[in-house]
Each structure stands twice: as structure tokens, then as C-alpha cells.
Amino acid sequence: MKNTKRILNIISIIALIGLLFIFEQTFDSYKMRIVNLCGIYVILGLSLNLINGFTGLFSLGHAGFMAVGAYTAGLLTLSPAMKQMNFFMKPIVPFLAEVEWSFLPALIMAGLVTALIGFLIGAPALKLRDDYLAIATLGFGEIIRVVFTNTQSLTNGALGLKGLPTHTNIWWTWGIAFITILFMVFLIKGSYGKAFKAIREDEIAAEAMGISLFKHKVMAFTMGAFLAGVGGALLGNLLGTIDPNMFRFTLTFNILLIVVLGGIGSITGTVISAVVVTVAMEYLRVLDEAINLGFIRIEGIPGMRMVVFSLLLMIVILFYQNGLMGSNEFTWDWFLEKKFLKKSGKKEVKQ
Amino acid sequence: MASMTFQVFMQHLTNGISLGSLYALIAIGYTMVYGILRLINFAHGDIFMIGTYVAFYGVTLLALPWWLSFIVAIIFTCFFGMTVERAAYRPLRNSPKISVLISAIGVSFFIENLAIVVFGGRPKAFPIPPMFNKIINIGGVSIVSLTFYIPVITLLLLMGLVYFIHHTKTGMAMRAVSKDYEAARLMAIDVDKIISLTFGIGSLLAAVGGIMWGLKFPQLVPLMGVMPGLKCFIAAVIGGIGDIKGAVLGGFILGLGEIMLVALLPALTGYRDAFAFILLILILLVKPTGLMGQKLTEKV
Amino acid sequence: MSILRADNITMKFGGLVAVSNFQMALQEGEIVGLIGPNGAGKTTAFNMITGVYTPTEGQIYFTEEIKDSQGNPSSHEINITQYRPDQITKLGVARTFQNIRLFKELSVLDNVIIANHLRIKSDVISSILRLPNYTREEKAMIEKSIHLLEEVGLEGVMHEKSSSLPYGKQRRLEIARALATNPKVLLLDEPAAGMNPKESLELMDFVGEIRDRFKLTIFMIEHHMQVVMGICERIFVLDHGVTIAQGTPSEIQNNEKVIEAYLGVD
Numbered sequence: 001m002k003n004t005k006r007i008l009n010i011i012s013i014i015a016l017i018g019l020l021f022i023f024e025q026t027f028d029s030y031k032m033r034i035v036n037l038c039g040i041y042v043i044l045g046l047s048l049n050l051i052n053g054f055t056g057l058f059s060l061g062h063a064g065f066m067a068v069g070a071y072t073a074g075l076l077t078l079s080p081a082m083k084q085m086n087f088f089m090k091p092i093v094p095f096l097a098e099v100e101w102s103f104l105p106a107l108i109m110a111g112l113v114t115a116l117i118g119f120l121i122g123a124p125a126l127k128l129r130d131d132y133l134a135i136a137t138l139g140f141g142e143i144i145r146v147v148f149t150n151t152q153s154l155t156n157g158a159l160g161l162k163g164l165p166t167h168t169n170i171w172w173t174w175g176i177a178f179i180t181i182l183f184m185v186f187l188i189k190g191s192y193g194k195a196f197k198a199i200r201e202d203e204i205a206a207e208a209m210g211i212s213l214f215k216h217k218v219m220a221f222t223m224g225a226f227l228a229g230v231g232g233a234l235l236g237n238l239l240g241t242i243d244p245n246m247f248r249f250t251l252t253f254n255i256l257l258i259v260v261l262g263g264i265g266s267i268t269g270t271v272i273s274a275v276v277v278t279v280a281m282e283y284l285r286v287l288d289e290a291i292n293l294g295f296i297r298i299e300g301i302p303g304m305r306m307v308v309f310s311l312l313l314m315i316v317i318l319f320y321q322n323g324l325m326g327s328n329e330f331t332w333d334w335f336l337e338k339k340f341l342k343k344s345g346k347k348e349v350k351q
Numbered sequence: 352m353a354s355m356t357f358q359v360f361m362q363h364l365t366n367g368i369s370l371g372s373l374y375a376l377i378a379i380g381y382t383m384v385y386g387i388l389r390l391i392n393f394a395h396g397d398i399f400m401i402g403t404y405v406a407f408y409g410v411t412l413l414a415l416p417w418w419l420s421f422i423v424a425i426i427f428t429c430f431f432g433m434t435v436e437r438a439a440y441r442p443l444r445n446s447p448k449i450s451v452l453i454s455a456i457g458v459s460f461f462i463e464n465l466a467i468v469v470f471g472g473r474p475k476a477f478p479i480p481p482m483f484n485k486i487i488n489i490g491g492v493s494i495v496s497l498t499f500y501i502p503v504i505t506l507l508l509l510m511g512l513v514y515f516i517h518h519t520k521t522g523m524a525m526r527a528v529s530k531d532y533e534a535a536r537l538m539a540i541d542v543d544k545i546i547s548l549t550f551g552i553g554s555l556l557a558a559v560g561g562i563m564w565g566l567k568f569p570q571l572v573p574l575m576g577v578m579p580g581l582k583c584f585i586a587a588v589i590g591g592i593g594d595i596k597g598a599v600l601g602g603f604i605l606g607l608g609e610i611m612l613v614a615l616l617p618a619l620t621g622y623r624d625a626f627a628f629i630l631l632i633l634i635l636l637v638k639p640t641g642l643m644g645q646k647l648t649e650k651v
Numbered sequence: 652m653s654i655l656r657a658d659n660i661t662m663k664f665g666g667l668v669a670v671s672n673f674q675m676a677l678q679e680g681e682i683v684g685l686i687g688p689n690g691a692g693k694t695t696a697f698n699m700i701t702g703v704y705t706p707t708e709g710q711i712y713f714t715e716e717i718k719d720s721q722g723n724p725s726s727h728e729i730n731i732t733q734y735r736p737d738q739i740t741k742l743g744v745a746r747t748f749q750n751i752r753l754f755k756e757l758s759v760l761d762n763v764i765i766a767n768h769l770r771i772k773s774d775v776i777s778s779i780l781r782l783p784n785y786t787r788e789e790k791a792m793i794e795k796s797i798h799l800l801e802e803v804g805l806e807g808v809m810h811e812k813s814s815s816l817p818y819g820k821q822r823r824l825e826i827a828r829a830l831a832t833n834p835k836v837l838l839l840d841e842p843a844a845g846m847n848p849k850e851s852l853e854l855m856d857f858v859g860e861i862r863d864r865f866k867l868t869i870f871m872i873e874h875h876m877q878v879v880m881g882i883c884e885r886i887f888v889l890d891h892g893v894t895i896a897q898g899t900p901s902e903i904q905n906n907e908k909v910i911e912a913y914l915g916v917d
Contacts, residue, residue, distance in 0.1 A: 007504075128639060130452075131391045132588070132684075135391065135581075135631070136632055138581070138633060142628055143625045143628050146624055147625065150621040186778070186779045190778035190779065190785070190789065191764070191768050191771050191778055191785075192768075192775045192778050193778075194761055194764060195768045197754065197761075201754035202752050202753075202755075204736075204752060205754065206754075207735070207736040208746055209737075209740060209745075209768070210740035211737055211738045211768055211769060212735070219775060253460055294581050301468050302468070303467035303471070303472065304468055305460065305469055306460070307464040310457055310460040310463075311461055313461075314457045317453050317457055318439070318454065320452055329556060
């Protein structure tokens with residue numbers, strides 16, 4: 001059984017790599033962008049799920065974390081010449097003017113800086129609970145955005161950064177998404193992950209079991225911030241342009257949508273839902289645009305797409321509270337069992 | 352600062368008071384709902400927006416006299432708020448808190464996006480009846496009449512609300528539900544009806560606030576409720592959520608604080624929207640239950 | 652020296668005095684009962700001892716045993732009044748709750764494994780990378796938890812969701828979970844609540860058994876007089892936050908104040 005599972009794992013990894021390879025060969029740049037976004041949303045969804053789903057901390061500051069990551073990586077990878085072009089209102093702070101890092105260290109730095117910010121925000125905010133925490137983290141997210149809009153010589157203010165090197169490709173996004181999945185699986189399976197879940201289930205009981213609430217909450221929050229920062233960095237270097245207004249609460253909402261649809265507290269659920277939601281968001285763009293059926297032209301309604309999505313979220317939360325997977329996971333055991341049971345069932349029928 | 356004359360200071364002060372009154376009016380809706388359901392009604396800011404738009408269409412599209420249009424808008428918003436509660440919150444009455452919060456965010460996004468589709472994304476100019484636009488001169492300080500009307504209307508509504516809550520049977524039932532939900536149910540109080548009514552009253556105040564907001568900042572966009580919504584929730588938290596006096600206090604602190612920050616430290620104007628959040632975080636860290644809130648302890 | 656000692660602890664909520672001047676000392680190996688009518692402040696006393704509440708007045712001491720470099724044990728008393736619940740559990744004071752607080756969505760085994768987490772030495776990074784130092788610890792944790800479940804007779808339902816267990820088993824699981832933290836003192840908050848007389852008697856035996864097997868000192872709140880009188884060596888009686896009596900079961904049974912408090916004679 002253990003061997004079968006190992007083989008199945010290897011086969012699926014090879015299949016995934018093969019699939020990405022085929023995408024790279026056959027897809028145009030528009031479709032490639034969607035594949036990239038899927039990978040990024042897998043990372044972001046998992047990072048929000050770590051905080052909200054597994055540890056039960058209702059945090060709404062993800063857009064702020066992404067902004068920190070995107071700006072850190074952006075400023076580190078932007079060439080000195082491009083920096084000069086970007087910062088025409090006010091020159092950039094000297095220590096960043098001549099910096100040009102390659103992508104991997106910039107990504108790691110983006111994660112670390114965001115983790116640090118996450119820690120600094122989490123340390124005071126995590127003393128709060130439930131909706132108070134929600135509104136405080138939302139507030140911090142907004143503060144980050146407002147600060148970025150006003151620190152002209154560091155972030156170029158409302159003008160944003162243009163001409164970022166577009167390092168991000170599917171190998172980066174899906175490679176990191178894959179590492180994130182492994183990270184989450186091992187974290188949640190382990191003792192610390194169990195402690196997180198205990199906090200989610202019952203804080204008072206968890207504390208009575210000797211689990212330091214503060215330490216574990218800050219830990220989960222900081223790790224989630226790290227991943228969100230990396231996700232933001234990948235997004236920035238995918239789009240090539242970032243500005244503070246990109247990182248509004250709507251962005252957090254999109255990620256929340258992914259987590260809720262996939263099932264709060266399910267890794268596989270989040271992965272599936274990240275891909276489905278991202279593809280659907282693109283696919284449903286037709287709602288916003290005019291459709292020409294040859295004989296008749298249906299005018300699109302700008303914004304209809306988001307109406308559909310918010311309605312979808314409402315339906316899920318009202319009628320299918322557990323989302324796609326609940327807090328369950330897709331496992332080979334489950335898969336094999338189901339298949340074998342079916343087979344043996346058939347045999348019985350024959351006899 | 353030294354260069355600021357008495358007149359200019361008074362202008363800022365009256366401005367702060369009228370902004371504070373608006374915040375207070377909207378904050379009451381948050382605080383009342385929170386007091387009963389322990390829920391942030393994220394859609395409250397959008398209900399406020401709906402009120403303003405309906406008043407706008409009443410005047411422009413239906414060509415109603417402005418006062419009639421305002422009354423229609425207030426009544427409509429009242430029912431709209433109750434509908435939101437019925438559709439998005441009532442089905443989740445016994446669900447985990449996180450689901451209800453997500454539902455609140457979801458319904459808020461739904462209303463906003465629907466508003467973009469229905470009303471269009473382009474800003475609309477709110478028509479201002481002349482009586483709100485007069486310049487009045489009090490002791491050398493000239494203010495727009497609206498700046499004077501806003502606090503007065505707020506005060507009248509507040510007095511009405513306090514009377515309703517403390518001196519009517521329904522108001523008493525409302526207080527009972529907010530103290531102990533289950534006990535109130537056992538006392539044969541129709542809890543669902545009381546909750547619905549609470550949303551209705553909160554939405555009514557939001558509509559009045561929205562219309563006055565429209566008169567003060569006459570530019571309507573579908574997302575106009577988001578920021579005031581967040582700020583007024585913050586005002587409610589600062590004052591001590593669940594407490595009406597607290598909401599009023601918080602509203603005034605926030606309104607006056609914002610105006611004075613910009614007036615006294617013009618360099619920080621860009622940070623105006625962050626002011627509320629910074630204040631919120633400071634208050635939560637120092638006194639998590641707000642200035643007038645009572646401590647809620649979980650039974651172990 | 653007593654292992655756990657409360658020195659005149661008082662808890663006030665606003666104007667309400669929930670517990671006033673509670674004085675108590677537990678000797679190692681004892682089973683001590685805490686009884687009193689509803690609302691007498693028993694659970695509040697527990698909450699102060701376990702750090703959920705910080706007493707308004709008074710101090711709480713725990714005697715810690717430490718070994719010096721030669722391995723000679725010595726003990727000293729530390730003041731735990733200001734400690735957080737998790738710190739107190741780490742020192743060796745575990746508890747159960749009046750209204751069972753299991754990790755409902757998690758399996759029976761996970762409930763017990765989580766209670767081992769407080770003694771973990773590996774950091775989170777080694778747990779994610781599954782380094783040998785972590786996997787060794789994890790293996791030991793799982794083995795210990797399974798062993799513990801066997802001892803309390805729950806090994807058969809190990810992989811079931813804890814909330815799916817019948818009431819009596821949930822109580823047992825809660826005790827097993829508390830035992831997994833390696834306590835020296837165990838506080839049980841109404842362990843026999845909701846049990847029929849037969850189950851209560853079983854529980855009584857069980858409490859005695861674990862006291863001997865795990866070398867525990869037990870402090871328990873209980874309403875079933877049969878249970879309290881049957882196993883407690885000493886009993887404290889609280890009424891309206893005040894300790895109205897203490898002594899052996901027979902002394903308590905004949906104490907007039909206690910009878911008054913229970914029967915409500917004016």
C-alpha cells in the first residue's frame with residue numbers, strides 16, 4: 001500500500017510537470033498568464049487557509065501582506081535605470097537606487113520582509129479575537145496601502161512601479177505552489193499543525209493543554225504572511241506593474257472566496273478551488289464584455305462577473321457551508337478505497 | 352498653528368462636529384446590530400449607499416420633491432436592511448462565527464457589485480435643495496446651513512431613539528435580547544422580529560446619514576459606503592461596541608479627530624484614511640472593550 | 652511541604668465576590684474534594700488555580716521538584732499567581748472542564764497527541780522538514796498516546812471523531828488528555844456530571860486507579876455525594892464564595908453549616 005501510494009505520487013508529479021511543459025509549448029501568453037495566476041492563487045489560498053482555516057484566526061489583512069511582498073521584490077529586481085525612470089517625482093532612497101537582485105533572493109527577501117511585518121502586526125493584534133481581529137487586520141492592510149501611497153521616495157507613491165522584470169513563469173509559480181503544498185501538508189500533519197488546529201477548536205482547552213496561544217498564533221500568522229509575501233512578489237513580477245490600489249480589500253476577498261469554496265481547513269480543497277476560481281474568473285469575463293452571436297449582439301454588463309462571484313460565495317456560505325472538501329483532504333487511501341470498493345461491489349453482483 | 356484665526360478654527364470645529372454627527376448616526380447601526388447578534392454587519396456601509404442612491408433617483412428620475420424623495424429613500428432603505436438580515440444572516444443564526452462573518456462580507460460585496468451594474472460606476476452629482484446650501488453667519492463665523500442642520504437632525508434622531516429604547520415595550524424587548532438572547536426567547540419575545548426591527552432602525556439611521564452625507568459630499572459612487580462604513584464601525588468600537596452612547600462618542604472623536612488632524616498637521620493629509628485605523632488599533636490594545644464598553648468574559 | 656497551595660485567594664467580578672479568602676493546601680498523593688451548592692464559586696476557584704483568572708487578591712504556590720547536576724532531587728515552592736494557563740499546565744497542573752471541552756472535530760488520538768505538544772523539543776522547521784530529531788519525538792508521542800488510550804480503555808475508538816463518542820467516554824477522554832500532559836496535580840471539574848449511579852461508581856474506581864498509577868494528587872469538584880464521600884480523603888465546602896467547612900468525609904457529613912447550606916435552612 002505504501003509503495004502504491006509512493007508510485008502514485010511520483011506519477012502525478014511527473015504528470016503535472018508534463019502538463020506544465022505542454023502548456024508552455026502550446027499556450028499563448030494570455031493563457032499562460034492564467035496558468036501562472038492559478039499557481040499564485042494556490043499559494044495565496046493556502047497561506048490564508050493556514051491562518052483562517054487551520055488556526056481559526058479571522059484575518060483580513062492579506063492584501064497588505066501581498067503589497068509588502070510585491071513591493072519588496074519589485075524594488076529589489078527593478079534595474080537602476082528603470083528606477084530612475086519610475087521615480088521622477090522624487091528620487092528613490094539611496095540605499096535602493098543601485099540594487100538589482102536576481103529573482104530567487106528577491107523572492108526570499110520578499111517573504112522575509114513580509115513575515116517580519118506580519119510578526120510586528122500579529123504580536124499586538126493577535127491578542128484580539130474573532131471580529132475584533134478581523135477588523136484590526138483589515139485596518140492594518142489598509143494602513144499598509146495608505147503608507148505605500150504616501151511614501152513617495154520608497155514606493156513611488158500612487159504612481160506605482162512600472163517596468164518590473166517579468167521573471168515569473170509557470171515553473172516559478174507552480175514550483176513554489178508545489179513547495180507550499182508540501183510545506184502545508186507536513187506542517188499540518190505534525191505536532192505544531194495539530195496545536196494550531198487545537199487552538200481553532202477551543203482556545204481555552206488548548207491553553208489548558210499547555211499550548212501557548214500567543215506563540216502559536218504568531219507563528220501561524222507569520223508563516224502565512226511569509227507565503228502571502230512570496231505570492232505577492234510572484235504576482236508583481238508577473239504583471240510587471242504594481243501600484244497601491246491593486247492591493248485593496250477586494251484582493252483579500254478573492255482569496256477568501258477561494259478558501260471558502262474549497263473548504264475552510266482543507267489543503268486539497270484550496271488547491272482545487274484556487275484553480276477553478278481563477279479560471280472561472282477569466283472565463284466569466286464574457287459577462288462583462290459584449291458577445292457577438294452574428295445575428296444579434298448581446299451587450300455585456302461591466303461588473304456582472306463580480307456580481308456572479310459574490311452571489312456564488314453567498315450560496316456556498318448559506319447552503320454548502322463546508323465548501324468543496326469541508327475540512328477533509330483528498331488522499332490516495334480514499335481514492336483507492338473508493339475504486340477497490342467499486343470493483344469488489346461489481347464482483348459481488350456477478351456472483 | 353499660531354496663524355490659525357478664531358474664525359478658521361471655528362469653521363474646522365463646526366465641520367468636525369457635523370462630520371462627527373454623521374459618523375455617530377451610522378455607527379449606531381453597527382453598535383445596535385453588534386449588541387444583539389455579536390456580528391459586524393459589513394453591509395451597513397452599503398445600506399447607507401443604497402439610501403443615498405434611492406434619494407438621488409427619487410429627485411432626478413421620479414422628479415419627486417426633495418423631502419418626499421428623502422422620506423421614500425429612508426423607508427426603502429429600512430426595508431432593504433431588513434431584507435439583508437433575512438437573506439444573509441438569519442439562515443446562519445446557529446452557525447460558527449466565521450461563517451456569519453464571511454456571509455457579511457459576501458453580502459456586502461454582492462450589494463456593491465450589484466450597485467455597480469445597476470447604478471453604473473460613474474460618479475453622480477447629488478442634487479442639493481437650496482435650504483441646505485445657504486451661508487449663515489454666526490458671530491463672524493460663516494458656515495453652510497447644512498453644517499448646522501446635520502448635528503441638529505442627528506440630535507433629534509438620537510433623542511427619539513433613546514426614548515424608543517427606554518420607554519417603549521419593543522425597545523425594552525430589544526434591550527432584553529441584547530442582554531441575553533436565549534433568556535429573551537424563553538420570555539416569549541419574538542427574537543427574530545426584534546432582530547429584524549434592529550436592522551430596520553439601523554438602516555433608517557444609515558439612510559438619514561447617507562442622505563446628509565450626499566448633501567455634504569455630493570458625489571455618489573457605488574463604493575461610497577465602504578470607507579465611511581469601516582470608519583463608523585471603528586467609531587462604534589472606539590466608543591465600546593454595543594453601547595449607543597459609546598457609538599456617538601466614538602463618532603465625534605473620529606470626526607473631530609480627522610478634521611483637526613488635517614487642519615493642524617496638513618503634512619499628514621495623505622494619511623487621513625489611516626487615522627481611523629491607527630486609532631482603532633491603539634484603542635483595542637489599550638482598552639479592548641472600547642471607551643464605554645463592558646467586559647465580556649467567556650464562561651469556562 | 653504541600654504540592655499546591657492557595658493562600659487567601661479572592662476573586663471579584665466588578666462588585667460581585669465570587670470566591671473570598673479561599674485557603675487550601677494539597678499534600679502529595681491526596682484526593683481532595685471541593686463541594687458546595689450551585690454558584691458557590693467552585694469553578695471560579697479552579698479557574699484561579701489554573702490561571703484562567705488572576706485572583707484579585709492572594710497568592711498561589713506550586714512546589715516544583717528539580718534535580719541538581721548530581722541528580723539529587725530538591726523541591727522549592729514557586730509563586731504561580733500571575734502565570735498563564737499554559738505555563739501552569741507545563742509545571743504539572745492539568746485540568747478537565749465542567750462542560751467537556753474536547754477538540755471536537757479532531758480524532759480521539761489527536762486529542763491526546765495534542766496534549767503531548769507542550770513537551771516538544773524540536774522546533775517547527777524540523778517538524779516540517781521531518782528531521783530525525785522530530786520524527787523520533789513524534790513517534791514517542793504517538794506511542795505514549797496510544798498507550799494512554801489503552802489504559803483508559805479507549806483504544807478501540809482511537810480514530811473516531813471525539814465528538815462522536817458517548818458522553819461517558821468523552822469524560823474519560825478528557826481525563827486521558829489531561830494525563831498526557833504529565834501532570835503531578837489533576838483538577839477534575841465535576842467528572843461524574845450526567846452519569847448514572849453505576850457509571851459514577853466506575854468513575855470513582857477509575858480516579859483512584861489513575862491516582863496510584865500516575866502518582867497524582869487529585870483535586871475534584873463533584874456533586875455526586877456518593878463519589879465525593881467514597882474517594883476523597885478531605886473535603887472543602889464552599890458556599891457563596893466562602894469556605895464554610897473542611898475536613899474528612901464523616902466530619903463534613905455531620906457539619907451543621909454544610910447541612911444548612913445544602914438544605915437552605917435559614
